[in-house]
Amino acid sequence: MKFRAVRIFEEDGKFLKKIVERSIDDLPEGDVVINVKYTSLNYKDALSCIGNRGVTRNYPHTPGIDAAGVVTESKTSDFKPGDEVILTGFDLGMNTDGGFGEYIRVPKEWVIKRPENLSLKEAMVYGTAGFTAGLSVYELMKDVKPENGKILVSGGTGGVGSHAVRFLSKMGYNVTAVINGDQEEKLAKELGAKDTVNREVLDDKSGKALLKQSWAGVVDTVGGNPLSTAIRSASYGGVVTTCGNVAGGELPFSTVYPFILRGVKLVGIDSVQCPKEKREKIWELISKEWKGANLESGIKEVDMAGIFDEVENMLNGRLIGRVIIRHKG
Incomplete structure (x- = not known):
């Protein structure tokens, strides 16, 4: 199966951002395949896009430390096809291909089910x-x-x-x-x-x-x-x-x-290795007691091609608010 993804290539000492076609078979090993519907832009993603070795060691690479989407394949009873899920942290988007691609494959420990009161888009508004x-x-x-x-x-x-x-x-x-x-x-x-x-x-x-x-x-x-x-x-x-x-x-x-x-x-505060039980508790609070009415204030939504300009805005200090990316696949 083919899908689109942002891919960062290292060529002659320079780092180039491209949108390419990939196959599910190209993804790393893992328990769960997820069709990513939304992701978001974080500072780590911007650094990964310019070849920061402190974030991403090896290239080519697909950034995106957040993802919200739908399970399409699962090797574990914890998740089944059709489950809507959220991922943040761990190695996603750092050295494991991340949410800037329409599909990801990850270990089950990285994944939590979407809280009932939170849509996939809203989950990435938070990210x-x-x-x-x-x-x-x-x-x-x-x-x-x-x-x-x-x-x-x-x-x-x-x-x-x-x-x-x-x-x-x-x-x-x-x-x-x-x-x-x-x-x-x-x-x-x-x-x-x-x-x-x-x-x-x-x-x-x-x-x-x-x-x-x-x-x-x-x-x-x-x-x-x-x-x-x-x-x-x-x-x-x-x-x-x-x-x-x-x-x-x-x-x-x-x-x-x-x-x-x-x-x-x-x-x-460490959000990367946070234990799953605490992770689920925080997301439950976000989806209920803490959820506000003005959630999309200061939020900009772009498609995959729009990521590149927003990366430059973030790196140059021109970005105000938060950017989320909607995948068409």
Whole structure:
């Protein structure tokens, strides 16, 4: 059986993006074959498209770390043909051909059934970004209640940040989104943020170990000095979750003092190897309690050919909101 897929080729030291025809027989071994209906664009996908060896070691390769579709073949009793399923994380789209193709074949452990209250399209509106935001909010909510104070979300209109704003606002939290410019402010307010601040607020270089207590909780999506600033400005007993490093992997000006003098808790978020039981729990929350009415605000839908321009927009910092890809096959 033939299908279409985005394929990244390495030729003479350059990486070329093409749409090619492939066969099911070309796919790696696995328990479940899935006809992908929707996928989404994540930063890892953009990096894979330009040959980043930290994401994808071997080429040619099909990116796409998310997928939502219909099972067509199954070697396991866990799934049967016709089941609608979701995949995020593990090795999908990194070194295993991913959702930028109309078909994938994967191990059964990577797959969960679509929650009843979530369509395949909605699942990819969330995707890895929404799932990561869900994990962040889940951990924050264990110790921080709406009455405890304001919640700060860095990258407030990005993939993870926008969903975190949605979830927290839906659950009654007073959310402040970190933005960059008037256009992002409008989107942040549409997502549910009660207030916004420019990203310079999270770039303190004073060297102070402790800053003014401002945030009962923080969902950090960028790392680096913004994360350091968030930790130093968290209120007593505050919770800071962290899931990204686009601003760097170091924590300048950070010390142990926020943790031992204010009892601040720093929680790392990993969406790749998250156990299946917890994965299913988060998706259930996303499909029910956390699901909002303005789900497609800030969402752009493209077809397979439209992926290439959006990859360039993401890599050049021009992408606002989130892109999902609809396959015709």
